[in-house]
Amino acid sequence: MKHLPLFFDLAGRTVLVVGQGAAAERRAALARSAGAVVRRAEAIAPAHLAGATAAFVATGDTESDRTAVAAIRSARLPVNVADCPALSDFIVPAIIDRDEVVVAVSTAGTSPTLATELRARIEALLPERVGALARLAASFRTQANALIGDPARRRAFWRRLVAGPAGRLMLSGDEAGARRLLLGDLEAARHAGRPSGIAHIVGAGPGDPDLLTLRAAQLLQEADVILHDDLVPPAILGRARRDAELVCVGKRKGRASWAQKEIEAEMIRRVRAGEIVVRLKAGDPFVFGRGGEEIEALRAAGLPVSVVPGITAALGVAASVGIPLTHRRIASAVTFVSGHAAAGARTSAWPTLVAQGHTVAVYMGATEAVSVRDRLLDAGASPSTPVAIVENGTRPDERVSVGRLSDLARLAVSHTSRGDAGPSLIIVGEVAAFADVRQQPLAQVS
Template identity: 70%
Template sequence: MKHLPLFFDLAGRRVVVVGEGAKAQGRADLARSAGAEVIRLAPAEARVEDFRGASAAFVVTGDLDGDTAAQRLAREAGVPVNVADRPALCDFILPAIVDRGEVVLAISTGGASPTLATILRGRIEAALPQQLGALARLAATFRSQVNALIVDPARRRAFFRRLVEGPAGRLAMQGDEAGARRAVLGDLDAARSHQAAEGIAHIVGAGPGDPDLLTLRAAQLLQEADAILHDDLVPPAVLARARRDAEFVSVGKRKGRPGWAQADIDAELVRRVSAGQTVVRLKAGDPFIFGRGGEEVDALRAAGLAYTIVPGITAALGCAASAGIPLTHRRIASAVTFVSGHSATGAKQPAWAALAAEGHTLAIYMGASEAASVRDRLLDAGSPPNLPVAIVENGTRPDQRVSSGRLSDMARLVASRSQRGDAGPSLIVVGDVAAYAATADQPQLAQVS
């Protein structure tokens, strides 16, 4: 982050604007709208004394020499200065602003592209209702009452979420302030009689790694969670989409490494939800495809606790698309099967003869350590040695790597990947469609977007 975004209270403070013309007038009007006392100066009139005691200065002369001279005067007086269209001379920048009364959004590119900031402002303005400020005023009106009545932070956040998203919020957005106030008072009366906090668990798919592939619902829940119990395979870029004050607990399980037992994860979920927390159990890919989400739902059901399930883009779909591999193809493959490279002790084994059928694509999860065994079983079941294979490592992420070869070489391909020492999670695709893989030596055929 190049600049730290701050909202500065200018009410009753002096702001100096050096320059003439429409752009200088715009800076002056903007400062006045924030309650500032604005001093206008022509470039030739500016002196150091004019800046002393000011909170900020805007320089808009349109001339490099004039801008530089005024900037030096402001700095000599110890006043932070913004020089229009000259980022190198600025102590602070002026962002593109979306103003909805109490709700103000600032968009900045750090001076790299004011045009881009303007375009983004237009899109955000089109998406945000004009009455958003009324909703913020409603929340502010009741903040002290809610804080005094509801001590538990989780319950308090839930109350304000209902205020914003529920009947009161809808009435405020429609301009019915009196109706909105009545709705909030009704919710406060309900809160006075409510003793126990009600928790909930959200079993959420984090997708294959690219944070832009999170579902809209997943992104919303990450902003609501009190605690996030996440896999090791969930990257920091996805966790960065969560609420900043949420509690993060890594409960990852990686083969060959110490980690949380599934029974311990189940117990932790039950404990936190029973205590009234909103918990997101964030699982790489989709929680119900080799994610053991079903076991966690069983534990929550047995405890009589509330839960929801939010599917995610599973690794097979995300990684294959990112590598340009169609898992099915009208002329090549009419079926696809998701297979685990290793199974729980005593679990039913895949029917390898059926999986080896022609026109069938296999997406193999967690298969790196069992690559030789999977290869041998497919060969024994009748798959041809020259059947195309692709290994997608860190699929959809910036450090994605794709290796391709033949079934007979699968174990060697996996071994060469593992010998690097920095190997990431990988998906193995077996079948004729794997020949479509875009490797480092080929142009990328497709991107997930």
């Protein structure tokens, strides 16, 4: 280790910055961000050194830098020289600042670009509110140390605060909920009881595991159990913690499945048992995902719950095949519709959907293609309106068929007749003509 990483408390202390220009300004701003009193000087003089704790030199001239360093070292102050590690007593690392949490990355001055790149990667992994989580821990430190005498139970309490339900609520912005849960954990730890659990209703996106949100990926690594939809592919389930329990509770047409009330009861049972539960739903939990019913059931039971959005199918699928759902010249509105609505009671909404410049994304619509076609034609849509059917969108086995509204039922056959048919989305509107089928060897183009 070439440099010892240390964190100095500079609050209220004087830091000297010698030089002008952008480099000097950056160092002055950095010192002020740590609470220091900045003393500026264009050229070094003995009076500038009185009472100072440390110094930065950024004159932009090598000889001026050397002169300033000699004077500063004679006063026994540590000094940093911009872009010159050889003249520096300390270096400035790449910094990630999250209030109470600060991460510094250094390459010992050998490659600032590499340090910056590493900082960006680490920054992407750190939750935005991790500093607030540190403040929460600080606010409970005195209580925890006083109430939990056993060191092992105390360490377990702190680990659970950081990685458990209370910490997750704090990171999502629910400070009141986090504090309530932490008080329960504190009492449980005091009496060696069972800690509280939590449910996370998480969107898995359209199928490509690289489209998971960072928070979704983190929760898959924290979950004790994952209650997942049948449509969530193995590639996403493979991102879960190795010892997490995987339970398929999904509902799929033509197959026996869990009833919605059974899913809700299972979530409640497991949270009450102290488990971290992830309810993993294809797409987004609040877009045809019944996530609203599940959060309502958990809240009614007085249990903690958070919701993590996912990329809903229409957005992911459209992007995957190059269809802009809105387009400045031809489409200014888009509506998401369930295919089951086409087969159910008649609704006054269909005439609105066929208005010029309107895109319609029909979820779970391939098996109801005849009803979708008839409803749109009855509402006044032109038979020549472009349509696209995308099966297994964003996945390696993605298939797309394009054609006209009048041909929708025929196009849908190849997406519904196979025993291994995947989830399909129908896009209706002028924008459907943008579908890129060049890289789709199995595509049907009409």
